[in-house]
Amino acid sequence: MAVFFHAVCAFFLSLSNVSAQTAAGNRPGNILLIYADDLGYGDAGCYGSTAIPTPNLDKLAKEGLQFLDAHSAAATCTPSRYSLMTGKYAFRKKGTDILPGDANLIIPRDAPSLPSMLKKGGYATAIVGKWHLGLGDSKIDWNAEIKPGPVELGFDYEFITPATLDRVPCVYLEGNQVLNLDAHDPIRVDYKNPVGNDPTGVSNPGLLKMKANPQHSGTIINGVSRIGFMSGGNSARWVDETMSDLMGDRVVRFMEENKKKPFFIYYAMAEPHVPRIPNPRFAGRTKLGRRGDSIVQLDFEVGKVLAALDRLGLADDTLVIFTSDNGPVLNDGYMDDSVKLNGDHKPAGPYRGGKYDAFEGGTRMPFLVRWPKYVKPGQSRALISQVDLLATLASLTGQPLSNAGELDSVDVSLALTGKSLGGRESVVEQGVGALGLRVGNWKLIQRTSPAKGKAAQLPETSLYDLEKDPGETDNLAAKNPTKTTELKQTLEKIRGKQLMENGTGERDPE
Numbered sequence: 001m002a003v004f005f006h007a008v009c010a011f012f013l014s015l016s017n018v019s020a021q022t023a024a025g026n027r028p029g030n031i032l033l034i035y036a037d038d039l040g041y042g043d044a045g046c047y048g049s050t051a052i053p054t055p056n057l058d059k060l061a062k063e064g065l066q067f068l069d070a071h072s073a074a075a076t077c078t079p080s081r082y083s084l085m086t087g088k089y090a091f092r093k094k095g096t097d098i099l100p101g102d103a104n105l106i107i108p109r110d111a112p113s114l115p116s117m118l119k120k121g122g123y124a125t126a127i128v129g130k131w132h133l134g135l136g137d138s139k140i141d142w143n144a145e146i147k148p149g150p151v152e153l154g155f156d157y158e159f160i161t162p163a164t165l166d167r168v169p170c171v172y173l174e175g176n177q178v179l180n181l182d183a184h185d186p187i188r189v190d191y192k193n194p195v196g197n198d199p200t201g202v203s204n205p206g207l208l209k210m211k212a213n214p215q216h217s218g219t220i221i222n223g224v225s226r227i228g229f230m231s232g233g234n235s236a237r238w239v240d241e242t243m244s245d246l247m248g249d250r251v252v253r254f255m256e257e258n259k260k261k262p263f264f265i266y267y268a269m270a271e272p273h274v275p276r277i278p279n280p281r282f283a284g285r286t287k288l289g290r291r292g293d294s295i296v297q298l299d300f301e302v303g304k305v306l307a308a309l310d311r312l313g314l315a316d317d318t319l320v321i322f323t324s325d326n327g328p329v330l331n332d333g334y335m336d337d338s339v340k341l342n343g344d345h346k347p348a349g350p351y352r353g354g355k356y357d358a359f360e361g362g363t364r365m366p367f368l369v370r371w372p373k374y375v376k377p378g379q380s381r382a383l384i385s386q387v388d389l390l391a392t393l394a395s396l397t398g399q400p401l402s403n404a405g406e407l408d409s410v411d412v413s414l415a416l417t418g419k420s421l422g423g424r425e426s427v428v429e430q431g432v433g434a435l436g437l438r439v440g441n442w443k444l445i446q447r448t449s450p451a452k453g454k455a456a457q458l459p460e461t462s463l464y465d466l467e468k469d470p471g472e473t474d475n476l477a478a479k480n481p482t483k484t485t486e487l488k489q490t491l492e493k494i495r496g497k498q499l500m501e502n503g504t505g506e507r508d509p510e
Helices: 002-023 055-063 077-086 114-120 240-257 290-311 386-397 453-457 481-496
Strands: 030-036 065-071 124-130 157-161 188-190 229-231 263-268 318-324 364-370 378-380 426-430 434-439 442-447 461-465
Touching: 030 290, 055 290, 055 318, 055 364, 077 114, 077 386, 114 124, 114 263, 114 386, 124 240, 157 240, 240 263, 240 290, 290 318, 318 386, 426 481, 434 481, 442 481, 461 481
Parallel strands: 030 263, 030 318, 065 378, 124 157, 124 263
Antiparallel strands: 065 364, 188 229, 318 364, 426 434, 434 442, 442 461
């Protein structure tokens, strides 16, 4: 009954916030969500980096609101993107771990999502970039129309890579179909057994631009071995060096075509995820090698789309949000010297861990908000999460959510626009094999069962005081059993008192 009452109160509170926002006329003319891939809290100049020049991100921070305690919902890409789209923590649903490139769609179509909500609100919607949330509802035929996918979830336009850059198939999809596919050269994809006669990293290492570990030594595409096997589709295969130019151009084109009506663009960037192969014009721009140069390329593309907003006269009333899907990683399958060349650079800033970790470095993200018409420049220490964007953008655009009581998403529009210094009271940070819980300055990390990866080496329970120990080095669990027990009980309530979803989208009993 208490949970039901809380949900009802939250629903009516969200409606009152909607009414207040729309009455004040604070509906964004356009929304541009720029989502980096594996960019850490400390990788941009505005967050303390001196090794990587990021003038466009620094300018965005200066012109907008820079958040210092904003989080992705998870420390890996698929679950963080799932939470972003659905407003739900991914650990509630089976099958939301890092997906292979041939996985089926994991987002239910019968509930509001970020694109469907904004489309219903009158926005033209587009996704450009990485998807990695699955496609279709059965074995995918890459040579035919591929759906359901982003279009069926509410995006009017899609230009995507199906999964990560290190996974096959290495092709673009535009409008539910593989771009530039030759019907006489059909695509086959397999994640267990080789298909066709294409060279692999194991059979032909001399063809590689960079060596890779065994997991990444499948079919060679553009001189890089990938995870999985692919044959055919030679005219459709992407070229890594031109990918960012192509994606940025698609974003600008959508802006130009929709400049006279509201639009929402989800720009899911490629950088600095592996394999890091920036355009040659960015080579050597940093001393950090391919990873640093990829971030310079990212910054350039951010500048390009922001310049397009200026040129089209749309910047003043466009809500721009820049953030990243999870924390940074150096060595992630390819021998690109990222560890060797990193020097004193701290990709996660002052925080411990990175990609895959429930430590702060895994989910504390760069998060920049610019909306010149309504948001004053500055900094904010409000605790917010990307899972909140569904409820927050629904509030800002006047869209009630039919499933508000089922969501983990919280309306933090007052914090997002700088009208309040407060955000969430607590947030869950999902790592691989562990969950973190933030309540104020306190941080609990609880291993899940079974613990996976590096989390298997952690104590079963850890407690940190981030005000005194932002690097999470002093485990206070044994010294402060009262606080430890309190936070463990809070985490269990969050995990157990709300209905869990299974892999079919149906709900498991409590």
